[in-house]
Amino acid sequence: IPLSGCGVFNVNAANRIKKAPQGGTVKISTNRWLSFHHMVFDALAERPDVTVQVDFLEQGHKGAKKRIVIPAGTDVQSLLDSNGYAGFLYLASKLGTVPVE
Numbered sequence: 001i002p003l004s005g006c007g008v009f010n011v012n013a014a015n016r017i018k019k020a021p022q023g024g025t026v027k028i029s030t031n032r033w034l035s036f037h038h039m040v041f042d043a044l045a046e047r048p049d050v051t052v053q054v055d056f057l058e059q060g061h062k063g064a065k066k067r068i069v070i071p072a073g074t075d076v077q078s079l080l081d082s083n084g085y086a087g088f089l090y091l092a093s094k095l096g097t098v099p100v101e
Helices: 005-018 038-046 088-095
Strands: 025-029 051-057 065-070
Touching (some): 005 038
């Protein structure tokens, strides 16, 4: 079964986290997607030594580019809402953002 574009984005993000060097930082940039699938958080839970930096557009396909950093060692379960979801804006409310130039 072919994956959607969003599915490919999430599979690639999870794989990059899983394959990151010890203590590394995974940089992810998107102008299209607004959230991670749970598989990305599962990968982060397996790799607590990895930092993830996400650059995204605050309004989906438009708006200012923002950056979220999920530091190594973060309890990823604390980042999910009560439905097990964490869109980038929700993550930004928990972690803060910085503008990207």
